[in-house]
Amino acid sequence: MIMDLNNTIALILGGGRGTRLFPLTKIRAKPAVPLAAKYRLIDIPISNCINSGLNRAYVLTQFLSESLHRHLRQTYTFDHFSGGFVELLAAQQTVNSGTDWYQGTADAVRKNLVHLRESWIKHVLILSGDQLYRMDFRDMMKTHIESGAAATIAGIPVTRKDASALGIMQVDDTGRVTGFVEKPQTEEEIAKVRMEPSWIDARGIESQGRDLLASMGLYIFDKDLMVDMLENSLHSDFGKEVFPEAINTHKVQLHLFDGYWEDIGTIRSFYEANLSLASKNPPFDIRNRHSPIYSRPRFLPPTIMGDAKITGSLIADGCRIGDNVTIENSVIGLRTVIGDNVTIKDSVVMGADFIEMRGAERDGKLPVGVGAGSVIQGAILDKNCRVGENVRILNEAKVDHQGEDDDLQIRDGISIVIKDGQIPDGFSC
Incomplete structure (x- = not known):
């Protein structure tokens, strides 16, 4: 019944x-x-x-x-x-x-x-x-x-x-x-x-x-x-x-x-x-056609990527992924921009609320996305993050909790770049 x-x-x-x-x-x-x-x-x-x-x-x-x-x-x-x-x-x-x-x-x-x-x-x-x-x-x-x-x-x-x-x-x-x-x-x-x-x-x-x-x-x-x-x-x-x-x-x-x-x-x-x-056999199947997950319809272009190696990850629409990029066991959200020679592992990248055009006036801000040569591991990047070039976010010191008002904070041992946060070139943690 x-x-x-x-x-x-x-x-x-x-x-x-x-x-x-x-x-x-x-x-x-x-x-x-x-x-x-x-x-x-x-x-x-x-x-x-x-x-x-x-x-x-x-x-x-x-x-x-x-x-x-x-x-x-x-x-x-x-x-x-x-x-x-x-x-x-x-x-x-x-x-x-x-x-x-x-x-x-x-x-x-x-x-x-x-x-x-x-x-x-x-x-x-x-x-x-x-x-x-x-x-x-x-x-x-x-x-x-x-x-x-x-x-x-x-x-x-x-x-x-x-x-x-x-x-x-x-x-x-x-x-x-x-x-x-x-x-x-x-x-x-x-x-x-x-x-x-x-x-x-x-x-x-x-x-x-x-x-x-x-x-x-x-x-x-x-x-x-x-x-x-x-x-x-x-x-x-x-x-x-x-x-x-x-x-x-x-x-x-x-x-x-x-x-x-x-x-x-x-x-x-x-x-x-x-x-x-993002795993091969996820415990919760987001692709179940009989019981789909509904969300806001968006009209985004397909993701474009260069010479990238991606394993065990979810990649949303509207992304731009550069050359010599490695993405492992990660979630890459809508409109994410990833520069060349970037490594992202075990991380959640939420993407952006908008597509920033190349050459756009940014009032001195870094471009939205992850800059070339950066390494991100065990982290969460909230929306509209601006991560510079050659940045290393690894929590190498194994800190459990750090920061209250900073653009980069740590909770439960996980590095978090807050929404609209900016991480300068060469930063390392």
Whole structure:
């Protein structure tokens, strides 16, 4: 049975300041961070919605939302007959909700309940704007309806080493959630929510030593229940407060998932997820024709390259790559310019927002792109970077954290050139 989502609205939570993704979030909201050479993080949950037959969604955010708003406006335009929309709801001052910023995910939804008063809305799908996964939400809705639950949560089997960063659930034989521990740190806490691996195996998923079920932060709520819980509490967060309370007062069902899922919450996870997509057999297939990833259509020329050796990499449109260039295990974004004799390894280069014409007046700035003779390894170059000639960005000193306002900063041992940053000729680190 295929469930339709005609009575469902998606709420995609844009997150807070995104401090763990700084400096990529210095000038943009977390869901607007570029991904896999040509997409943005927000394209993942929206694409999952569209591929599930759900074309009505609100994106809730409050910090640096201008570029995100522009991306949504230029990308997700539906015909006049489907009634589809993807709209951004930024924090704003209203008569009823006050003047405060969102205090958390639940508070963000509470302050936008006016948009959920439509009589056609029966269910609310709560999604995160910073995760990489592919899911048909019709399957999750099927679990929700057939179980008779008031709320359903997606969960994934994990090992104990992953538990300390996730919310861990315990369920009974029917899949009803009966216990929850947020980020357990001790064996005693883990023991409270441990599952028998045989329970997982019996549901067609190989446990492979995994005996814990982690919340993916994806929820389906009956709208009336969700509205009632938010209006009659001061809870600020779904994962820490609303969901645990719902377990005690209503039937909450697990929707078991075992596909690829990555929470892009830190610089390290962002870096590793991007490079994994460039591998020969990526854990997440961005080329799946049955469930494509949608993004803004662009009319760019093909990439042109000289005598270059490229292995295990993603190369986007509109690039210009010079002679004697080596690119290994890297992601090269839209409109990237790479000079002659350049080596780029294990790096994410986000490209540029524009094509800079040769000979253009630059007011003393270096050309956009990576200059001749430079070596980049283990780094992230944000958009519109101007890296000079004979630059070496290798983090040879193995620094873990460095810089706050510099054009080149280091987080989690990864060198990052910030958006519009400029690195002078001959620089080395």
